[in-house]
Amino acid sequence: xxxxxxxxxxxxxxxxxxxxxxxxxxxxxxxxxxxxxxxxxxxxxxxxxxxxxxxxxxxxxxxxxxxxxxxxxxxxxxxxxxxxxxxxxxxxxxxxxxxxxxxxxxxxxxxxxxxxxxxxxxxxxxxxxxxxxxxxxxxxxxxxxxxxxxxxxxxxxxxxxxxxxxxxxxxxxxxxxxxxxxxxxxxxxxxxxxxxxxxxxxxxxxxxxxxxxxxxxxxxxxxxxxxxxxxxxxxxxxxxxxxxxxxxxxxxxxxxxxxxxxxxxxxxxxxxxxxxxxxxxxxxxxxxxxxxxxxxxxx
Numbered sequence: 001x002x003x004x005x006x007x008x009x010x011x012x013x014x015x016x017x018x019x020x021x022x023x024x025x026x027x028x029x030x031x032x033x034x035x036x037x038x039x040x041x042x043x044x045x046x047x048x049x050x051x052x053x054x055x056x057x058x059x060x061x062x063x064x065x066x067x068x069x070x071x072x073x074x075x076x077x078x079x080x081x082x083x084x085x086x087x088x089x090x091x092x093x094x095x096x097x098x099x100x101x102x103x104x105x106x107x108x109x110x111x112x113x114x115x116x117x118x119x120x121x122x123x124x125x126x127x128x129x130x131x132x133x134x135x136x137x138x139x140x141x142x143x144x145x146x147x148x149x150x151x152x153x154x155x156x157x158x159x160x161x162x163x164x165x166x167x168x169x170x171x172x173x174x175x176x177x178x179x180x181x182x183x184x185x186x187x188x189x190x191x192x193x194x195x196x197x198x199x200x201x202x203x204x205x206x207x208x209x210x211x212x213x214x215x216x217x218x219x220x221x222x223x224x225x226x227x228x229x230x231x232x233x234x235x236x237x238x239x240x241x242x243x244x245x246x247x248x249x250x251x252x253x254x255x256x257x258x259x260x261x262x263x264x265x266x267x268x269x270x271x272x273x274x275x276x277x278x279x280x281x282x283x284x285x286x287x288x289x290x291x292x293x294x295x296x297x298x299x
Contacts, residue, residue, distance in 0.1 A: 003077060003103045003134045005163040008187035009205040010043035011220050012079060013212040014051040016254050016261070017065060019269030025061050029268060031072040033213065036266075038076055040216035043206065045069055046106060049081030050143065051210040051254045056272035063096045070101035077103035079136065085112045087123065094131030104134040106166055106208070111144035117152050124161040135161065140168035140191065150177035157185035166191040166208045167199070179203040193245040197234035200226035210253055211245050214261050217299050240298060247289040250282045259283060263290035 015037065018029030030047075037045050047069045048054045048062055057065070062080070069078045080097050082105050084090040094105050110123050128135050137156065141147040147169065148156070156162045165182075167175055168191030175195075179188060183203045190199035190207040199207070200223055212219045218241050225234035248257040255275045261268050263286060270277060278286065 003163065005185070005187040007077070008043075008104075008136075008164050008189070011037075011041070011206055011212055011216060011223060012044045012046050012077070012189065012208045013037040013042050013216055014046045014049050014191075014208050014210045015069075015213045016258055016268050017048060017052045017057065019272070021269070023270070023272065025057070025065060026269060027064065027068045030065060030068050033268065034069050034072040037212070037216050038073065041220050042076075042212070042216050044077035044079060044103070045073065046079050046081060046208050048083075049106065049138070049208070050083065050140070051213065051257065052081065053254065053272055053275070054081050054083040056275070059092070059096065062093065063100055066097045066102055067100040079104045079106050081105075081138065082107040083138075084108075085110070087127070090127060091130045094127070094133055094135075098131065098133045102133060104136055104163065105131065106136040106138045108138040108140065109144050109146050109148060111146060114144070114146040117149055120146070120148050121152055121155055121161070124156055125159060128161045134163045136187075136189075137162045137165035138168070138191075139165055141171075142169070147171075147174070150174060150181045153178050154181035154185070157182045162186055164189060167204070168192055170195065172198075175199065176202060193238075194242075197222050197226040197231060197238050201229070201231045201234070210257060211241065211248060213257065214264060214266055215241060215244065215298060240296060243289045243292060244298070247282075247286050250285065251278055256282055256286055260286045260290060263287060264293060 018026035020026045066080045082093045164187035187205045190196045190204045196207050222234045255271050256278050259278050
């Protein structure tokens with residue numbers, strides 16, 4: 001049975017793609033990472049998004065990553081990212097992931113050749129018709145330079161193009177408007193760690209967070225507090241992980257995140273070009289934050 005918007009709630013960890021020393025995908029390491037999320041209480045996982053280096057993986061590697069995640073997840077939703085620039089490539093990816101057992105796909109707004117509002121709505125209508133999976137809209141305008149308006153999200157929700165969205169933006173007025181227009185029709189998930197508790201308090205049903213790839217438990221605690229209306233307590237808990245969040249985004253994700261994970265005792269290998277290992281300055285800051293995380297027993 002197809003995944004519905006009412007089933008998308010809680011933490012969906014945006015996981016990295018572990019690599020071996022020679023740079024190939026580490027399937028065993030990937031399965032351990034999936035198990036780490038689910039044992040902590042995550043509702044599901046989101047592989048091969050930006051955090052999972054979608055653009056740096058081949059089509060075959062993406063299929064293998066999704067299949068491995070599905071195998072390890074044991075029925076929990078696996079919602080892979082689709083970050084292709086063009087419609088046909090995105091359709092091929094969606095069909096590959098459907099065949100691999102994904103529960104849905106999280107498809108980014110078309111970029112490079114960015115469409116109008118009507119063009120993006122038509123894109124997602126056509127995409128949903130072409131791919132036999134529920135679709136979540138991935139909105140991250142700082143990467144794509146485009147964003148579907150709240151009115152557009154509402155229209156896409158009403159015509160069945162999408163069942164949810166990842167809202168990765170600091171535009172709070174637009175977030176509130178999106179919740180007002182579409183929050184009852186789709187599952188809106190926060191994609192911003194600094195705003196996560198606030199997003200949940202305002203109606204987001206959960207989040208897709210990069211730092212959850214290593215610290216899922218603290219984000220689950222924050223989620224439960226915010227959902228219960230205890231925003232101040234949620235924000236206080238969030239201050240414990242703020243140094244980690246600030247440090248892992250000093251350079252393009254997931255370079256610093258992968259380096260930090262090694263420092264925290266969870267090595268997942270390096271990154272693929274054009275990303276490179278963090279600079280010496282960033283590495284020094286990451287090391288200081290990793291020491292602090294150990295000192296306060298962050299988990």
